[in-house]
Amino acid sequence: MILATLKDVAQAAGISMMTVSRVINAPDRVKPATRELVEKAIQEVGYIQNPAARALANKRLGVIDVYIPEHIDLSNSFAMHLIAGISDVLSSYLYSFLILRSREVSHPCDGYIVMGLFKDEVDGMAEYAGSRNCPMVLFGHTPRKDIDCIDVDNVQGTYELTRHLIAQGHRRIAMLNVAEEKDYTYDRLAGYRKALREAGLPFRPGWVVSAANHEDKGFEAARALLAASGEVTALVCASDVLALGAVRAAKTLGIQVPQELSVTGFDGLGYHLLTEPKIFTARQPVYDVGCQLASLLLQRLSGEALDTVKRLVSPELIPGGSVAAPRAAVTISQKEELP
Amino acid sequence: MILATLKDVAQAAGISMMTVSRVINAPDRVKPATRELVEKAIQEVGYIQNPAARALANKRLGVIDVYIPEHIDLSNSFAMHLIAGISDVLSSYLYSFLILRSREVSHPCDGYIVMGLFKDEVDGMAEYAGSRNCPMVLFGHTPRKDIDCIDVDNVQGTYELTRHLIAQGHRRIAMLNVAEEKDYTYDRLAGYRKALREAGLPFRPGWVVSAANHEDKGFEAARALLAASGEVTALVCASDVLALGAVRAAKTLGIQVPQELSVTGFDGLGYHLLTEPKIFTARQPVYDVGCQLASLLLQRLSGEALDTVKRLVSPELIPGGSVAAPRAAVTISQKEELP
DNA sequence: AGGAAAAATGTTAGCGCTAACATGATAGAG
DNA sequence: CTCTATCATGTTAGCGCTAACATTTTTCCT
Numbered sequence: 001m002i003l004a005t006l007k008d009v010a011q012a013a014g015i016s017m018m019t020v021s022r023v024i025n026a027p028d029r030v031k032p033a034t035r036e037l038v039e040k041a042i043q044e045v046g047y048i049q050n051p052a053a054r055a056l057a058n059k060r061l062g063v064i065d066v067y068i069p070e071h072i073d074l075s076n077s078f079a080m081h082l083i084a085g086i087s088d089v090l091s092s093y094l095y096s097f098l099i100l101r102s103r104e105v106s107h108p109c110d111g112y113i114v115m116g117l118f119k120d121e122v123d124g125m126a127e128y129a130g131s132r133n134c135p136m137v138l139f140g141h142t143p144r145k146d147i148d149c150i151d152v153d154n155v156q157g158t159y160e161l162t163r164h165l166i167a168q169g170h171r172r173i174a175m176l177n178v179a180e181e182k183d184y185t186y187d188r189l190a191g192y193r194k195a196l197r198e199a200g201l202p203f204r205p206g207w208v209v210s211a212a213n214h215e216d217k218g219f220e221a222a223r224a225l226l227a228a229s230g231e232v233t234a235l236v237c238a239s240d241v242l243a244l245g246a247v248r249a250a251k252t253l254g255i256q257v258p259q260e261l262s263v264t265g266f267d268g269l270g271y272h273l274l275t276e277p278k279i280f281t282a283r284q285p286v287y288d289v290g291c292q293l294a295s296l297l298l299q300r301l302s303g304e305a306l307d308t309v310k311r312l313v314s315p316e317l318i319p320g321g322s323v324a325a326p327r328a329a330v331t332i333s334q335k336e337e338l339p
Numbered sequence: 340m341i342l343a344t345l346k347d348v349a350q351a352a353g354i355s356m357m358t359v360s361r362v363i364n365a366p367d368r369v370k371p372a373t374r375e376l377v378e379k380a381i382q383e384v385g386y387i388q389n390p391a392a393r394a395l396a397n398k399r400l401g402v403i404d405v406y407i408p409e410h411i412d413l414s415n416s417f418a419m420h421l422i423a424g425i426s427d428v429l430s431s432y433l434y435s436f437l438i439l440r441s442r443e444v445s446h447p448c449d450g451y452i453v454m455g456l457f458k459d460e461v462d463g464m465a466e467y468a469g470s471r472n473c474p475m476v477l478f479g480h481t482p483r484k485d486i487d488c489i490d491v492d493n494v495q496g497t498y499e500l501t502r503h504l505i506a507q508g509h510r511r512i513a514m515l516n517v518a519e520e521k522d523y524t525y526d527r528l529a530g531y532r533k534a535l536r537e538a539g540l541p542f543r544p545g546w547v548v549s550a551a552n553h554e555d556k557g558f559e560a561a562r563a564l565l566a567a568s569g570e571v572t573a574l575v576c577a578s579d580v581l582a583l584g585a586v587r588a589a590k591t592l593g594i595q596v597p598q599e600l601s602v603t604g605f606d607g608l609g610y611h612l613l614t615e616p617k618i619f620t621a622r623q624p625v626y627d628v629g630c631q632l633a634s635l636l637l638q639r640l641s642g643e644a645l646d647t648v649k650r651l652v653s654p655e656l657i658p659g660g661s662v663a664a665p666r667a668a669v670t671i672s673q674k675e676e677l678p
Numbered sequence: 679a680g681g682a683a684a685a686a687t688g689t690t691a692g693c694g695c696t697a698a699c700a701t702g703a704t705a706g707a708g
Numbered sequence: 709c710t711c712t713a714t715c716a717t718g719t720t721a722g723c724g725c726t727a728a729c730a731t732t733t734t735t736c737c738t
Contacts, residue, residue: 001471003447016718020705021696031716044517048447052394052401053694056723060392062401063435073609080419087438091446096402096435099426107430108342108387215613244613270412274554274613275581344724355688370686392724395693571727 001166004045014043026048033323051094064090064097064141065109067125068118077269078286082139086113101146109134113296116140116182122147135300137293137309141183146308148300151294153312154184157192161264162236162318164280166199168325170234173201176222176246177238179210187240188266207232212241218245219252226253226261233261233326234246235275240272241264243279247322258324268318277321285313343384352380352629362387363388403429403436403636404448404462408456417625418610421478424629425452432637444670450636455479456523459487470667474639476632476648480489480522485647487639492651493523496621497530497658500603501575501678503619505538507664509601510571512540514591515561516577518549527577527605546571550581556586558591565592565600572600579604579611582618597663607657616660624652 010017015038022030023038029240040097041047043137066086068079073323083099090097108176111134114125127163129136138149158175165173168332175192178185189208196203207229211221222245237243242266247257255261258277268283296309354377361369361376362377369377380386394401394592405425422438429436431537437446442464450473453464461481468475478489497514504512519522532542546568550560559572561584576582582604586596594600596616604611607622635648 003694005695006696007694013543017694018696018719022717025696029716034716048401050395050447050694052391052399053723054696055391055699056389056395056693056725059697059723060391077419080416080422083419084438084440085420088440091437091439096437099423100430100432101423101427108389163370201599216615241613248615271613274396274580274610276555276558276587278555329710342724345726346724356724357689358687361687368686373686389724392693394725395695395723396725396727398693398727425725520722 003050004047005050006047009038009041009043009047012045013038020211022037030183037184043147044309049094051096054094055157057163059254060110061108061302062095063107063109064095064294065098065107065112067103067112067114067117068099068101069115069121070101072115078267078284080271082115082290082293083287085287085292086294087258087290089291089294089298097296103128111301112136113293113297114138116151116184119143126161135297137297137300139289139293140189141187148196148291148309150311150313152284152286152289152311153314154187155191155194156312157284157315158188158236158238159195160191160315161266161280161282162192162195163199164233164317165204165262165323166195166201166238168262168323169202169325172207172232173236174204174207174225174229174235175209175236175238176218176225177208177210178213178242179217181214185210185238192236211240213241215241215245218242219249220245222246225253234323235261235263237263238298240267240269240279240281243281244271244275244324247277248281258322259327262323262326265320266315268315272318272320275322280320280323281318282315283318284315289313315327343386344389344625345386347384347385348377348380351384352377356397359655383598388433390435394434395448399449399640401434402446402448403434403633404446404451405436405438406442406451406453406456407438407440408460409440411454416604417623419453420608420625421629424626424631425633426629427628428630428633428637435636442467442600450640451475452632452636453477453511455490455523458485472605474636476636476639477618478628480526480633487635488647489628489635489650489652490521491623491628492653493526493626494530494533495651495653496605496623497527497577498534499530499573500605500619500621500652501531501534502538503656504573504575504601504603504662505534505540507601507662509665510540511546511571512573512575512583513543513546513564513568513571514575514577515557515564515581516547517552517581518556521551524577526548540673550584552578554580554587557581558588560582561585561588562591565594568632570616573662574602576601576602576604579608579618579620581604582620582661583610586616587617597661600664600665601662603662604659605654609652611657611659614661619659620657621654622657623654628652 006017006020009020020038023035027035035328051062072079112129114136116139126147138147138152142149177189192204209225211217235246237246243263246263250257250261257263265279265281268281272279272281345356350406362374368655388400411418425434449470455478465486479490481488516528525596535542548560548564550556565651574585576585582602585602589596589600595603604618604620607620611620
């Protein structure tokens, strides 16, 4: 394939290659008249920068390694959205990327984007990246203070959902959490508790159950919970998949959703649409997070000195038919006995 | 980041750079003794090839553009699996890639992998790729004979599923197709008809309905079908999402799955696990297809002359609880009246 | 052993770009 | 109107690698 090169542009504009290069990389350092001339020439010959040559001259590789741990299921569209965001930003800066499923398979690169891992994995990756003097940005919480990290605000998500339920008049709100020892599960629980606390509602440990993030596990846990405590009018689920199971459990028990039980989910990546009524959920802004991760990494690569970034991106509530005011809307009676 | 270069290896081995390069790219052209020497040196200095330099010297860009049309929903994990396959193969050959959502945003590259598009889009892409003298491989059927193309064998998928139902004793088998004017929907219908024909069962147009690929559309279509023709004992759905709707429709009508109605899906990418019983489905080998697309493109890039490839990859049946023998297993009575 | 073919290795040049330095143009101060 | 600061542009060299050709070594046939 023949592509126009800098040389072609330079000849077309009757000017040196270096000036053309500057028009592209540092337009301010070129006289406006010359710049226009060059820009016209670029259009004329249809010049596109050669990323490989640029990377080589910059002593870069032009590649970012994206680590998605093997235990993250690609059936889950989560990773896809993240990658879409990363891809969009990187490609606009002529970087390309590789998706790696395991730390064992290393590839030379200029920087790392790492999807949430366990603590020791984070440390291992950080050390490895550090030893190669490569910047690394992390998706998901990290125990280390010196690592850039962008995450979804999981606390905020369940907080907003629970607040919405409370605003609808619910007072007896249970939670079905994901049974994983990860920060995000603690955070989602924390958001739920925070909303209860703010509303002056008691936290009942018996109303919080956990299940592995599968529809049938959610079904079982929700059925047990609902059978044991018929009093709850709303159920905050820590994932849409669990919410699907919960809705089915309610139906099985003859409990109507949303008339007798409101159910909320979490994720908003497609699963919330797979039942009737559709799950009221909080959409994780995964695409945005992907974009931000890539942008942050590019900033680091350009050498801009900035403090370690710890950024949280808020989820967005997606209304759905699985939530309604409780049948006998309880008026605000803050006192409830603990079980 | 400092990486060892060919030069470092050459010095360590006391030999010329070119021989080292040959050990990597054409080991046959180096004397075994020298090769060993070099390989040891490569290990010693921890040499990793620089993809940018290699791409530049080869007059390549080292980048493959992957087009995933905007109308393909990334929530659908389909694209993710395809990309995972593509990524794994390309990265092992030091190629990286960009995901593009629209033909408007062009990026320089060495070749194209294009996910199924409408006919005019295929032609547009082919012309564009041709004009840049870039090879292009396509996922999905194509009307043009001169384009490499790898696809899932959709006919085979519903054929096998329907055959399995027939083997279980089903004779009254309906189909819920995806309402899209695409090759794959015609093919899935064709597979169903082929199995019926082979078994000597009549094709009843009234037993085939279509719905947009959403759970609630599938629900509606399946409910209408099941209500109208109580006689069917099995329903072949052209997607798992539709199957989810169909199972819910059956439950709503008081029809037990699988005791009174067997249901099959198609895709096997996660949605089939989201209900109880789990959907008996045909898993699209999307990851494999991704690998094959990338391998084929790399073959083209290496200049191997081969005929235009039209390859179909067979889906794999994934058993699930949504299928059982019909209650009153019909003995083989081939003659059935048409409605 | 002599010599031509074949195999193994080395040398040169250049892929397209940019950092670093060198030079030329412009402008403001004395 | 010279002299220096500043800006604008040009020149040189090299990033790491490999194609193409050049050279050396080996093979093995007569």
